[in-house]
Amino acid sequence: MAWRIGIDIGGTFTDVAAVEEHTGRIGIAKVLTTPRDFGQGVIEAIRRGLRQHAIDPSDVVLLSHATTVVTNALLEHKGAKCGFIATRGFRDLLELRRSSRPDLYDLFQDAPNVLVPRRYRWEITERIDAQGDVVTPLATDELPALIEAIRTADLQTVAVSFLFSFLNDSHERAVGAALRAALPDVGVFLSCEVLPEIREFERASTTAVCAYVGPLLAGYLDRLSSATAELGLPALHVMGSSGGVFDIAEALRMPAMAVESGPAAGVIAAALAGRQLDRPNLISFDMGGTTAKASVIVGHEVAVTAEYEVGGAANTRRWMHGTGHPIRVPVIDLAEVSAGGGSIAWVDPGGALKVGPASAGADPGPAAYGLGGTHPTVTDADVVLGWLDREALLGGGLPIDLAASERAIEADVARPFGLSVRDAAARINQVVNSNMAQALRIVSVERGHDPREFSLIAFGGAGPVHAVALAEELAIPEVIIPPAPGAFSALGLVATDLKRDYARTLYADLGQVDPVRVADAFAAMRTAGTAMLQAASVPPERRALPRFADLRYRRQAYELTLPVEDGPVTKEMLHHLAEAFHQKHEQNYGHANRLEAVQLVNLRLTALGKLPDLKLAQPSDWSAARLTSREVWFASTGFTPAAVHWRNGLAAEVAISGPAIIEALDSTIVVPPGWTARVAELGYIRLTRD
Known part of the structure; x- marks a missing residue:
């Protein structure tokens, strides 16, 4: 047997998906994410996946990983101590930025932090014009003092970005060669190697981002690749933001390519599902523990953009610029909102109910997990409403504390609004659905697409729970739940090229x-x-x-x-x-x-x-069939009895009319009244209006 394994780190869970190349058989494993050391959770998840599915490491032909190291370093301002060298007169290029601002009328808004402090930004005399001709020769006599300043500052990396180096890179390469010879322990990133494109600020910003996150990414991948090698696994590959994997050497040459690698993997998996089901037009919806992401697939083609800012809010509004650090690398066109299963519900000073952006994450997690969380989250609301099992998730592997969920909602939401706990949970549900519907509108309506002409493919641990409510709001006629939706992004890591x-x-x-x-x-x-x-x-x-x-x-x-x-x-x-x-x-x-x-x-x-094509499949197992019932809340009926099915025991072509719940190890599908779920070939589930 030949297996491909993908590992995706989420806000709450770290997922491993293993696919057998010839049969398409899927095996998944989930462990709680370890925020203090992401690599620890990754290795634990890999070991569990190998053990649970009896996979010999020597049979693994591809090992791919989606990392959040780059994005987290920029969001948390925990990158390397780096320097920046510019053409004389352009030392403050990173700080001057563009004139774009997220709020035109807010005179007191703060600009994003500058990755390189001014004391570590230097100039050198040189000038190349817009035709690529040398106007001012490179002042090589200034290099010794510059090298000594970098050595004295004890920098880890240096970014070099000169005017018009994309037309003539001779000056940049000369400086780079001198720095690499004199400072072998300092990483040097040249804009002509990173991004030989027009636009001086975006080119400089992308190069600075690479220098800022490079050492952190290198250390993380080195530790992780050593640990996987000890397990007997093949060389580690990293998912890129444009939807493809590359080896570690390429990742370290261009660290900015690893931004948004996890969300990109989910969209790639959605595109594969569209080809298998002959659905050329899809809206992908990925709801995990901390965020919800949406993207559009038209004619089986994934939408990609080069206009992207990392470390800000630019990806939640198409025209919002000036909130983060621009990177000019291809990125799958995503809209993202802070709305996941762990998103915390709270009341703002004006008395309005908000959900997110703060998240309970994996530590301590939602109150329902019984790990110390005390704030009400979307997961807690889903438990109270009966959308999630009130006793245990992950096939019994994660006990649920219903009383803790009720206490958290009572204290922070129900009491301030004078509502019952159940009504407060319904209110949380409505708010988070409204937030997520906005993300779907951004990638569809605001991109010139009619949602009624698309199918919604929903995945992530919480995506199938909320998918039909979002489809109703945007008049999307069909919802598709793929095999192993809770680990679907990890599947994308092994379905790409x-x-x-x-x-x-x-x-x-x-x-x-x-x-x-x-x-x-x-x-x-x-x-x-x-x-x-x-x-x-x-x-x-x-x-x-x-x-x-x-x-x-x-x-x-x-x-x-x-x-x-x-x-x-x-x-x-x-x-x-x-x-x-x-x-x-x-x-x-x-x-x-x-x-x-x-x-x-x-x-x-x-x-x-190109890797050999995969055909994802999740065959049913009659011996796993089971049917129970519980009280579940729906907007149209309030609490009502609903049949509860176990997904692995559903045979192909079975139709289940709502209200119903379909549970699996990795996720839960909610089928409201007026909708019918049909089990399609290969284990996909299609939900349509009656």
């Missing part, structure tokens, strides 16, 4: 640019991508090198990324690319101007090492 993204700036009008220039730029990236795939031992027949272009109208500040067809680059091909841009612009923004020149800004290439 080896992937690395490359980019080059080529700034010109699309109608006037010489096709040879475009072809040469693609050829250079193709050479780099092919070398990466060769180093990863990917055979030629499993390699793919799709091309893309960032395009915009003149005088626009931001671009749309479109695929570039295979074959020779010709004038006719570039004309077709311009027409595709007009159509995409009209879809996204409601208008297009075909009389306006289309500008080419960046060329992109993705190097893919």
Whole structure:
């Protein structure tokens, strides 16, 4: 047997998903996340998964991991002690930022923290112009003093970003070579290696992010890879933010690529499910312990954006900028809200009920877990309403303390509003559903898509609990619950391909640019991508090198990324690319101007090492069938008796009419009145209106 294993760290649970390549058989294991040392929970989860499913480590052919180390370091301001070197006169580039602000009318808002303090930011005399010509030669005589200043400051890393180095990187590379020779223990990140693209602030910010999180990521991955090697497992791979895995060496060369790796894995798994079920248009909904994430899949294609800010709130509103640190790397287009099973319900000073952003996490967790939590969470509300088993979760492995949930809701929500505990739990449920519906609107309506033309695929430990309520609010006709939804993001880690993204700036009008220039730029990236795939031992027949272009109208500040067809680059091909841009612009923004020149800004290439396709399956086991009942609350009926089924015992084509509950080891599906759940082939469950 050949197994692939994926490990995903969530806010409450760390999940391991193992898939047998030839049969698609799925095995999962869940342990509580260990926030003080994430690696401890990862290794414990791997050991449990190997033991529970009798997997020999020598049979594992792929080991992939989604890490939160990069994002957490930026959110918690716990990165490396790093420096920054800029062209003379641009020392404060990271602090000046752009003029974008999240709230135009708040004169007292604070800007995001600067990753590099001013005392560790230096300048060097050099200048290259917008054509790539040297205006001021590099002052190499300034390097000894600069090196001594870095040594005295005892820095771990240094980021180097000069003006127009994406056109001519000679100065940057000369400084980088001098630093690496004189300071071998200091990590050096050059913007021409990290992001050879236009826009000086975004390029500098991405390079600084890499320098800030690089040592932390390196230490974490080194410890984890050593521990997995001791278990006899293969080399560890890391999930990238654009939906693909890469080896540790690539992760350390470009740490910013590991941002949002967990949520990206879930969307990749959703796309795989869409292909298996022939559902080309999906809205993926992932509700875990601390957050809920949504993304859109159109025509089986995952939406990717290069406009992303990490460490802020930019991913919750499409047009919100200035809250975090921009990174110009491809990221799966996600909307995220602080609404998970562990999100805490509270009353603000104005008397309004709020849910999140604070979360009980894994330690101490919701009050229902009996681990010391005293604040009411979404999970506590779901327990009180009967949506979750009031005695135990995880197939009996996690005892539930109903009385603790009731006490927490009574103290913090019911009493302030003069409500019963049950009514207060229903109010918490309504608030969190409203918050999550906003995320679905962001990726659908605000992207120019009609939710009624999509199916909602729900996963995460809490996603299937709340999915139908969200579908009702947005008039989505169908909800799909995949196999092993509680560990579905971990499944995405083994259902993806080896992937690395490359980019080059080529700034010109699309109608006037010489096709040879475009072809040469693609050829250079193709050479780099092919070398990466060769180093990863990917055979030629499993390699793919799709091309893309960032395009915009003149005088626009931001671009749309479109695929570039295979074959020779010709004038006719570039004309077709311009027409595709007009159509995409009209879809996204409601208008297009075909009389306006289309500008080419960046060329992109993705190097893919394709893994054999998986066919996820969760066969039923008649011996596991069981049927009970309990009182469950629904908005349309209040508390009413509902049948409770065990998912693993449901045969294909079985139809279950609501009100009903379908329980499994990793999640719970709520089927409200007026909806019917049908068990489809391979273990998927489809919910539709009656």
